[in-house]
Amino acid sequence: xxxxxxxxxxxxxxxxxxxxxxxxxxxxxxxxxxxxxxxxxxxxxxxxxxxxxxxxxxxxxxxxxxxxxxxxxxxxxxxxxxxxxxxxxxxxxxxxxxxxxxxxxxxxxxxxxxxxxxxxxxxxxxxxxxxxxx
Amino acid sequence: xxxxxxxxxxxxxxxxxxxxxxxxxxxxxxxxxxxxxxxxxxxxxxxxxxxxxxxxxxxxxxxxxxxxxxxxxxxxxxxxxxxxxxxxxxxxxxxxxxxxxxxxxxxxxxxxxxxxxxxxxxxxxxxxxxxxxxxxxxxxxxxxxxxxxxxxxxxxxxxxxxxxxxxxxxxxxxxxxxxxxxxxxxxxxxxxxxxxxxxxxxxxxxxxxxxxxxxxxxxxxxxxxxxxxxxxxxxxxxxxxxxxxxxxxxxxxxxxxxxxxxxxxxxxxxxxxxxxxxxxxxxxxxxxxxxxxxxxxxxxxxxxxxxxxxxxxxxxxxxxxxxxxxxxxxxxxxxxxxxxxxxxxxxxxxxxxxxxxxxxxxxxxxxxxxxxxxxxxxxxxxxxxxxxxxxxxxxxxxxxxxxxxxxxxxxxxxxxxxxxxxxxxxxxxxxxxxxxxxxxxxxxxxxxxxxxxxxxxxxxxxxxxxxxxxxxxxxxxxxxxxxxxxxxxxxxxxxxxxxxxxxxxxxxxxxxxxxxxxxxxxxxxxxxxxxxxxxxxxxxxxxxxxxx
Numbered sequence: 097x098x099x100x101x102x103x104x105x106x107x108x109x110x111x112x113x114x115x116x117x118x119x120x121x122x123x124x125x126x127x128x129x130x131x132x133x134x135x136x137x138x139x140x141x142x143x144x145x146x147x148x149x150x151x152x153x154x155x156x157x158x159x160x161x162x163x164x165x166x167x168x169x170x171x172x173x174x175x176x177x178x179x180x181x182x183x184x185x186x187x188x189x190x191x192x193x194x195x196x197x198x199x200x201x202x203x204x205x206x207x208x209x210x211x212x213x214x215x216x217x218x219x220x221x222x223x224x225x226x227x228x229x230x
Numbered sequence: 231x232x233x234x235x236x237x238x239x240x241x242x243x244x245x246x247x248x249x250x251x252x253x254x255x256x257x258x259x260x261x262x263x264x265x266x267x268x269x270x271x272x273x274x275x276x277x278x279x280x281x282x283x284x285x286x287x288x289x290x291x292x293x294x295x296x297x298x299x300x301x302x303x304x305x306x307x308x309x310x311x312x313x314x315x316x317x318x319x320x321x322x323x324x325x326x327x328x329x330x331x332x333x334x335x336x337x338x339x340x341x342x343x344x345x346x347x348x349x350x351x352x353x354x355x356x357x358x359x360x361x362x363x364x365x366x367x368x369x370x371x372x373x374x375x376x377x378x379x380x381x382x383x384x385x386x387x388x389x390x391x392x393x394x395x396x397x398x399x400x401x402x403x404x405x406x407x408x409x410x411x412x413x414x415x416x417x418x419x420x421x422x423x424x425x426x427x428x429x430x431x432x433x434x435x436x437x438x439x440x441x442x443x444x445x446x447x448x449x450x451x452x453x454x455x456x457x458x459x460x461x462x463x464x465x466x467x468x469x470x471x472x473x474x475x476x477x478x479x480x481x482x483x484x485x486x487x488x489x490x491x492x493x494x495x496x497x498x499x500x501x502x503x504x505x506x507x508x509x510x511x512x513x514x515x516x517x518x519x520x521x522x523x524x525x526x527x528x529x530x531x532x533x534x535x536x537x538x539x540x541x542x543x544x545x546x547x548x549x550x551x552x553x554x555x556x557x558x559x560x561x562x563x564x565x566x567x568x569x570x571x572x573x574x575x576x577x578x579x580x581x582x583x584x585x586x587x588x589x590x591x592x593x594x595x596x597x598x599x600x601x602x603x604x605x606x607x608x609x610x611x612x613x614x615x616x617x618x619x620x621x622x623x624x625x626x627x628x629x630x631x632x633x634x635x636x637x638x639x640x641x642x643x644x645x646x647x648x649x650x651x652x653x654x655x656x657x658x659x660x661x662x663x664x665x666x667x668x669x670x671x672x673x674x675x676x677x678x679x680x681x682x683x684x685x686x687x688x689x690x691x692x693x694x695x696x697x698x699x700x701x702x703x704x705x706x707x708x709x710x711x712x713x714x715x716x717x718x719x720x721x722x723x724x725x726x727x728x729x730x731x732x733x734x735x736x737x738x739x740x741x742x743x744x745x746x747x748x749x750x751x752x753x754x755x756x757x758x759x760x761x762x763x764x765x766x767x768x769x770x771x772x773x774x775x776x777x778x
Contacts, residue, residue, distance in 0.1 A: 111339065111354065112339035112340065112342070112343055112345070112351070112352075112355050113339055113355075113359065114423075114427055114428025114429055115428075115468075116428060116468075117467070117468050117469050117555075117671050120668050120671065120672075121469075121668075121672050121675045123778050124668075124672050124778050125672075125675070135776060135778055137774065137776045138428055138774075163338075163339050163355055163358055163359045164355075164358030164359050164594060164595070164704065165339070165354040165355040165358050165359075167354070168353060168354020168355070169354055172354075192591075192592065192593065192594060194593050194594055194701040194703075195593075195697075195701075196701070211559050211592070212557075212592045213558050213559050213560050213592075213685070213687075213688045215679055215689075216675065216679060217679065
């Protein structure tokens with residue numbers, strides 16, 4: 097992508113949990129870091145998230161789940177992206193996600209999973225490096 | 231300037247400012263209250279009896295009971311719930327066997343939102359963050375072999391609290407235990423759901439109506455039940471400061487009392503059963519000050535606004551949980567120490583019951599081993615530390631009393647702001663609380679990243695290692711088993727009975743106390759989701775304003 101265009105990020109909360117602290121802090125921090133950010137709010141279905149990502153033509157989809165239901169919802173998002181033939185979006189995740197699940201999610205195509213205690217700078221750098229490289 | 235102040239000024243310029251090792255900067259509590267080097271008698275204003283008094287006497291700053299833990303220890307109440315009714319039943323029995331004295335049930339997200347396990351929206355979530363309860367049969371299985379006449383049960387349920395309470399009451403009846411002897415709590419604090427925890431279902435007004443229905447029903451038929459646990463915990467965990475937690479929780483509490491009085495209830499019929507729930511995080515002394523200020527503000531406000539006759543109506547009784555958000559995924563064993571400090575603050579603050587977190591909660595639900603250490607943490611404080619020897623042992627500390635006053639002052643400042651915007655409901659609709667909480671969460675994160683707030687193992691003394699931790703996973707078969715159970719339950723019933731009881735519920739939704747109609751529907755084998763959906767048809771669903 098051209099170096100002048102701002103990176104566009106969708107921060108989404110699939111599933112039913114209302115733990116939106118991390119999602120909101122990240123959304124705000126990414127705005128501060130110069131990204132265009134859309135935050136979906138809570139209780140989004142994977143279908144709705146993928147549609148929003150396509151409509152808004154975002155570069156990055158950030159998924160946050162803290163209810164333990166991450167495997168189901170992340171898998172659904174990845175399946176739908178594939179179904180719609182979307183390959184150009186960087187998908188990252190966050191939440192209460194055990195190490196063993198992180199590895200499974202990465203195999204499914206999730207670029208990275210950030211757990212509690214992650215420095216926001218790490219996420220910013222990760223997005224910048226990966227999106228610029230595309 | 232009195233002698234104390236003069237002496238202090240002199241000491242400050244001669245000793246502190248000229249100290250060969252200067253102070254490391256300014257010092258603040260976690261709520262951002264600036265703290266002096268040392269506190270002296272002149273920092274504590276006002277009369278002892280007006281502000282503190284003796285324990286068990288107005289304004290209850292030092293404790294609601296005269297003898298506190300010398301008579302009875304706090305209730306050890308570990309929050310648990312996992313998988314389906316069978317798995318949770320096993321965990322509850324394990325905790326009882328190891329000294330737990332009260333149950334505390336965590337529900338999964340579909341249950342929290344009144345969605346049956348066989349609903350497509352429940353996929354992937356069943357049993358993950360707590361137990362799945364969709365039917366009377368689920369509740370019966372979960373409580374199998376537990377004597378409901380003896381144990382008290384706290385249920386963390388809000389949007390559909392009236393329905394889960396209904397399940398519990400009916401299971402009691404089936405087991406031959408009358409509602410009059412049932413003891414426990416439903417969280418049922420819908421206002422903080424809109425502010426922080428976000429497990430709301432209906433819009434605020436009908437939700438509040440349903441809450442008052444439970445107050446009224448409880449005061450008549452379940453005199454030993456707490457129909458609400460007015461909760462600061464979730465507000466705090468969502469990022470609020472201790473001051474905000476305290477101010478918003480007490481404002482919510484006063485809103486419920488106002489609503490109930492508006493309905494025509496006598497304040498003394500329900501106020502003695504109101505209970506509270508606070509967070510205990512890492513700023514040890516600020517937390518203790520918070521608990522003490524909470525009791526004093528509540529007693530004063532209840533007295534001046536509602537003038538109850540029973541002294542009990544002035545009591546702020548509370549449960550405490552140590553802070554989940556203070557735990558780290560890095561070097562998770564350190565969380566045992568954090569939890570110990572937080573639990574000790576709760577005890578020194580005079581809590582009535584306590585949950586201590588397990589060290590592995592930054593990874594998932596606690597394993598049995600981690601849950602055991604959490605339980606033992608409380609037992610060590612209770613039986614080995616001697617902090618239970620007397621009441622409010624830190625009372626009279628110049629700093630603690632000053633800080634208690636300061637927190638009270640800050641709370642009243644928030645009360646004024648809330649009043650001027652038209653009360654709590656208006657504040658929720660305007661997104662005021664949500665914005666305040668989000669701002670604090672953001673600030674806190676910044677402080678951690680800038681190293682202004684230390685987090686051992688994260689921004690200080692970090693070691694990069696993969697934590698050696700065993701994670702509890704809910705097996706896949708639980709979801710399948712639970713869906714099957716709910717489907718079978720739905721097959722074996724008289725649908726005309728279900729329909730007619732749901733119809734009555736719809737008709738009465740805005741007119742009468744709904745508890746009897748909910749119980750009737752449950753007895754006719756309506757499920758949680760069906761009851762909630764019937765009311766959604768009348769009341770609609772709440773969609774929150776997005777506030778970042």
